[in-house]
Amino acid sequence: METANQNIKPVTTRINDNGCIEIGGCDLTELADTYGTPLYVYDEETIRSITRSYKDAFRLYPNIKMMFASKAFMTKAICKVMEQEGFGLDLCSGGEIYTALSSGFDMSKTLFNGNNKSYDELVMAINCGIGTISVDNFFELELLNNVAVSSNKKVRILLRITPGIECHTHEYIQTGHLDSKFGFDLTQADEAVELIKEQYKNLELVGLHAHIGSQIFEKQVYYDEVGVLFKEIKHIQDKYGITLHEINLGGGVGIKYTEQDKPVSIYEIANVIIESIEAHSKEYKIEAPSVFIEPGRSIVGTAGVTLYTAGSSKQVPNGRKYQAVDGGMADNARPSLYQAKYTVEIANNPHAQADTKVTIAGRFCESGDILAKDIMLPDINEGDIICFYDTGAYGYSMSSNYNRVLKPAVVLVNNGKSDIIINRQTYEQLTESDLIPKRLDN
Secondary structure (H helix, E strand, O other): OOOHHHOOOOOOOEEOOOOOEEEOOEEHHHHHHHHOOOEEEEEHHHHHHHHHHHHHHOOOOOOEEEEEEHHHOOOHHHHHHHHHOOOEEEEOOHHHHHHHHHOOOOHHHEEEOOOOOOHHHHHHHHHOOOOEEEEOOHHHHHHHHHHHHHHOOOEEEEEEEEOOOOOOOOHHHOOOOOOOOOOEEHHHHHHHHHHHHHOOOOEEEEEEEOOOOOOEOOOHHHHHHHHHHHHHHHHHHHHHOOOOOEEEOOOOEOOOOOOOOOOOOHHHHHHHHHHHHHHHHHHHOOOOOEEEEOOOHHHHOOOEEEEEEEEEEEEOOOOOEEEEEOOOOOOOOHHHHHOOOOOEEEOOOOOOOOOEEEEEEOOOOOOOOEEEEEEEEOOOOOOOEEEEEOOOOOOHHHOOOHHHOOOOEEEEEEOOEEEEEEOOOOHHHHHOOOOOOHHHOO
């Protein structure tokens, strides 16, 4: 069964009677006119569709718990949608914790993850009643136990391990192989368990956490990951008499950015994971644990598009044609960081023949500020609205104020209605933290 992560476009995308692209019942050109550009647009129906696909795909496994990987896109409104859909939150900073808390989210259904959590962040996490903390290294074990002792609290923890599994993805988003900044190497796990058992009495080890990467198109890696975790659970049980009853498999399911991408459906992933759990539970004679899944990109990636207004253009003699837009690497860093590719259309002229090779250039003062290189589009006129699909994950969340350009607004669309969920930044907000020392104010 096909799921939304296998589509390039949001599930509500269509061409309306005006000949313009419409998402969530809203004309993209009208959204651009109303809210300005650059503009992030999220389709609520697509987000809810994929969350429900995850729940339905794992319905045959009773002990599954879904956690949205908030780093993909974190706002109060998204917290509300996840809460309504029965998802918990995987959080990786004090800012994400504060956003969840200020949205009224049930913090017992959250997990705090990350490789260098600060003292203040751990204090915040414990004081707000965070559900579980995934511990990444020996330094954090000691620091977290000290905070827990000071707070007179027992803290539920998972031990994050590197499972030694490599997936065929960009090297910067591989997190499960042995040479990684994340987690304990399996050769270090025994020492960590001994410390928890003998010294860190305020830490309650309840399970293991692993993550094998991002934008994954393979199924077998999930089967193998479950096997690695079960083997380690069995080892810990036999050697230390500790029964672990939770595993966190991370996320990483890929989405379709271009026609060349061939992501698998959520149902295929679920079948492989459940099959592996059943097989390894039988092999190691271990009771099937509670399983946490942490999708992020596959929840919001396809749901989001970014709208730009076409500006200046340049034809290099005997070279490329460049078309500039009013955004770029500050609102979408992925092309510069990962050489990411996108599907692009002209929102006000989607039916025109794509017979011109063009490179979409950003407005920022970097030669590398290129959003799409050598793609085929119709002739672009100044003022056209250019739509980049699949920018819902890591677009706004990785955005910056480079060149002191304002961060764009974000709107959520559904059934013909659009709502601002992040206001466009103002110049006053941009400079409100600036200070001039008195010695300079002469």
